[in-house]
Amino acid sequence: MQNCTGNPHAPCADAISRLQKPIMTRKIASKRGIFGLETIKQRSHVILTPVPWEVTTSYGSGTSLGPQAILDASSQLDLFDLERGRATSGEVHLELEDPFFYQQNKKLKILAKKIISELDQFGELSTKSSSNLKKINLECAKMVRLIYEKTQAILRENKIPGLIGGDHSTSLGAIQAVSELFKGDIGVLHIDAHADLRSSYQGFQYSHASIMHNVCSLKIGPKKLVQVGIRDFCEEEFEYIKKNKMRIATYFDQHLKKSLFSGQAWNALCEKIISELPQNVYISFDIDGLSPEFCPHTGTPVPGGLSFDQAIYLLGALGRSGRKIVGFDLTEVAPGPSGEWDANVGARILFALCGLTEPPDQI
Numbered sequence: 001m002q003n004c005t006g007n008p009h010a011p012c013a014d015a016i017s018r019l020q021k022p023i024m025t026r027k028i029a030s031k032r033g034i035f036g037l038e039t040i041k042q043r044s045h046v047i048l049t050p051v052p053w054e055v056t057t058s059y060g061s062g063t064s065l066g067p068q069a070i071l072d073a074s075s076q077l078d079l080f081d082l083e084r085g086r087a088t089s090g091e092v093h094l095e096l097e098d099p100f101f102y103q104q105n106k107k108l109k110i111l112a113k114k115i116i117s118e119l120d121q122f123g124e125l126s127t128k129s130s131s132n133l134k135k136i137n138l139e140c141a142k143m144v145r146l147i148y149e150k151t152q153a154i155l156r157e158n159k160i161p162g163l164i165g166g167d168h169s170t171s172l173g174a175i176q177a178v179s180e181l182f183k184g185d186i187g188v189l190h191i192d193a194h195a196d197l198r199s200s201y202q203g204f205q206y207s208h209a210s211i212m213h214n215v216c217s218l219k220i221g222p223k224k225l226v227q228v229g230i231r232d233f234c235e236e237e238f239e240y241i242k243k244n245k246m247r248i249a250t251y252f253d254q255h256l257k258k259s260l261f262s263g264q265a266w267n268a269l270c271e272k273i274i275s276e277l278p279q280n281v282y283i284s285f286d287i288d289g290l291s292p293e294f295c296p297h298t299g300t301p302v303p304g305g306l307s308f309d310q311a312i313y314l315l316g317a318l319g320r321s322g323r324k325i326v327g328f329d330l331t332e333v334a335p336g337p338s339g340e341w342d343a344n345v346g347a348r349i350l351f352a353l354c355g356l357t358e359p360p361d362q363i
């Protein structure tokens, strides 16, 4: 680490020393974690769970490498924040990757690929692939269950869970655990290019394309789903939104742009979006909600979407509204063949999400 006069891309030494002060007094050595900081789980108020999983991704691949890429890129962030002042992200701890996710992902992804290609080619599955589909659905249910249990353990410690995907299917267990803790009295702010409301996709019950349908089908699910940036959806999903309009508020990208282009302020739109949410908010942030220039290697990029600044402004407005962030996830970040751009953007969104869990510190 260098100070502010050295590497302009390294975190400011002043910020680092303030962040590390309480940690260093404990005299416990640990290797550098997220945002280039030494972290200790017990004293962290946010626990991040990395989930390198992309079994049912349908288009581009690589999001299982997202957590590691974000960790690598995160050390380049400056930890001083204009809005929050002191950056206290030193209290954010990233868990190690559970080998279950990595190993199962590697095995099942091969089977899923075969299923997808058979469906594309023949429109139906062989007996072998049909039985593999059942196996994948069972194993995906196990993944959801494991994340549910991990999230419950974090909540029992009175800490805020954050999940780093992996594809968007990884969020289900986390949202379930948080929702149950609050007896359904939470809202999910869902930033995404896709509505993710399909009842299943390509036969996969736990597809990334079904995550919010699965969330809405939970026994004790969130009472409100507020979607932002949606611009890729099928008729079945549109009908589902219409049918559930008391519970689901979808801010389609096209409608948001129409308002912006005809002179409405982003601030006013953010206030409207936030007014739909109850006091307790879980944020589910699919990176493809952003314009593809900020996530060129994500699995299913779609033109249009939020600019980085619009997303950061929306998150800031959510914080200023006094809502309580009870959990969050960041999914579908995929590093490209070279460079750190996707992960760099992902790390900055993650930093903003972590920052929302703390009270603003005026400077």
Ligand SMILES: [Mn+2]
Pocket (backbone or CB within 6 Å): 168, 192, 193, 194, 286, 288, 289, 300, 332
């Ligand atoms: Mn998406």
